[in-house]
Amino acid sequence: MKIKIIPEKCIACGLCHSYAPNVFDYYDDGIVKFYDTTLDTLEVSNNYEQQVNQSIKNCPTHAIIRL
Numbered sequence: 001m002k003i004k005i006i007p008e009k010c011i012a013c014g015l016c017h018s019y020a021p022n023v024f025d026y027y028d029d030g031i032v033k034f035y036d037t038t039l040d041t042l043e044v045s046n047n048y049e050q051q052v053n054q055s056i057k058n059c060p061t062h063a064i065i066r067l
């Protein structure tokens with residue numbers, strides 16, 4: 001599964017990280033980034049797909065999308 005984050009839509013609520021702490025991280029201002037890359041797209045490993053689906057579903061601003 002490939003996903004994309006849209007930092008311009010992020011309101012720094014922290015939910016995505018609470019569901020998938022190994023995938024989502026934050027800049028100092030709380031805006032979402034991926035844990036291990038500064039790119040906006042990521043191929044999610046199978047191990048984390050379920051967690052990431054929860055993050056996508058619960059992000060209040062739809063700042064995480066499946067490609």
Ligand code: SF4
Nearest residue numbers: 010011013014016059
């Ligand atoms: S759940 Fe959405 S709005 Fe909240 S920190 Fe993550 S990307 Fe940003």
